[in-house]
Amino acid sequence: xxxxxxxxxxxxxxxxxxxxxxxxxxxxxxxxxxxxxxxxxxxxxxxxxxxxxxxxxxxxxxxxxxxxxxxxxxxxxxxxxxxxxxxxxxxxxxxxxxxxxxxxxxxxxxxxxxxxxxxxxxxxxxxxxxxxxxxxxxxxxxxxxxxxxxxxxxxxxxxxxxxxxxxxxxxxxxxxxxxxxxxxxxxxxxxxxxxxxxxxxxxxxxxxxxxxxxxxxxxxxxxxxxxxxxxxxxxxxxxxxxxxxxxxxxxxxxxxxxxxxxxxxxxxxxxxxxxxxxxxxxxxxxxxxxxxxxxxx
Numbered sequence: 337x338x339x340x341x342x343x344x345x346x347x348x349x350x351x352x353x354x355x356x357x358x359x360x361x362x363x364x365x366x367x368x369x370x371x372x373x374x375x376x377x378x379x380x381x382x383x384x385x386x387x388x389x390x391x392x393x394x395x396x397x398x399x400x401x402x403x404x405x406x407x408x409x410x411x412x413x414x415x416x417x418x419x420x421x422x423x424x425x426x427x428x429x430x431x432x433x434x435x436x437x438x439x440x441x442x443x444x445x446x447x448x449x450x451x452x453x454x455x456x457x458x459x460x461x462x463x464x465x466x467x468x469x470x471x472x473x474x475x476x477x478x479x480x481x482x483x484x485x486x487x488x489x490x491x492x493x494x495x496x497x498x499x500x501x502x503x504x505x506x507x508x509x510x511x512x513x514x515x516x517x518x519x520x521x522x523x524x525x526x527x528x529x530x531x532x533x534x535x536x537x538x539x540x541x542x543x544x545x546x547x548x549x550x551x552x553x554x555x556x557x558x559x560x561x562x563x564x565x566x567x568x569x570x571x572x573x574x575x576x577x578x579x580x581x582x583x584x585x586x587x588x589x590x591x592x593x594x595x596x597x598x599x600x601x602x603x604x605x606x607x608x609x610x611x612x613x614x615x616x617x618x619x620x621x622x623x624x625x626x627x628x629x630x631x632x633x
Contacts, residue, residue, distance in 0.1 A: 340390045344368040344424060345397025349501030353531055383427045392437040392542060395424055402594050417474045425481035434486050437542055440478045442490040444527055444554055444605040446471035456608035457550055487548045489541055494554035494605055498531035499632040516569045516577025519585060522562030525604035527554040530619035540615050554605040557621040571626035
């Protein structure tokens with residue numbers, strides 16, 4: 337029988353990358369989403385059938401936070417995460433041969449705005465506010481399941497960088513249009529991870545059956561926003577970029593229907609557990625990671 341994995345919410349940037357990788361490795365990849373050509377969320381029997389005998393489930397489902405935080409959008413951001421996680425947990429409980437490993441997305445935004453020290457799994461301070469509340473409720477819904485034969489791992493992801501999508505496209509456009517300077521005061525920390533390393537973390541945890549719980553998925557070389565934009569300009573061979581003050585960001589965020597928190601919150605996160613447990617990053621430093629992405633364009 338062919339090896340099988342299931343990717344829930346697998347039609348975006350990260351899901352597409354993982355589907356392509358695992359397909360090339362000889363896996364059958366089942367996708368659960370709201371799109372017609374996939375297994376739909378209201379198809380319980382289809383989800384259970386997909387999960388039966390799967391090596392692992394990777395859940396990436398959830399409405400994008402790249403929107404205005406209206407009451408309607410806030411409700412959808414929360415329910416899209418809690419409801420899908422709950423559906424998957426209940427379906428695993430109904431499996432005869434449940435997946436041995438369940439990865440559930442989480443976010444490095446769960447930690448507070450930090451410019452004084454880095455946040456780790458053991459010493460990090462959980463923050464406050466809407467985004468943090470989403471993250472904590474999401475993880476609670478995930479770990480509320482008691483699954484006797486399925487390991488559970490929450491991936492607290494930093495900003496994922498890659499050449500096929502995610503934040504790189506809009507950030508490159510800023511640089512191209514001459515707006516590639518610092519945003520706000522530029523001192524806010526920018527934690528990130530190359531998508532190759534995110535995939536390798538999944539494989540590493542799969543291979544080490546003693547690993548479970550919460551893991552920070554962030555490269556060990558975080559930078560400030562000012563440093564990030566400078567390195568991005570250099571990787572694109574652009575020497576100059578105008579700075580964007582906070583007041584201008586607020587106006588711009590309204591115009592493009594997003595929130596300034598995505599740019600101005602200081603996410604200073606380190607992968608303490610992964611490092612301690614022996615994971616080695618292919619892309620630990622941003623300069624090299626951006627150069628690798630630029631080479632693939």
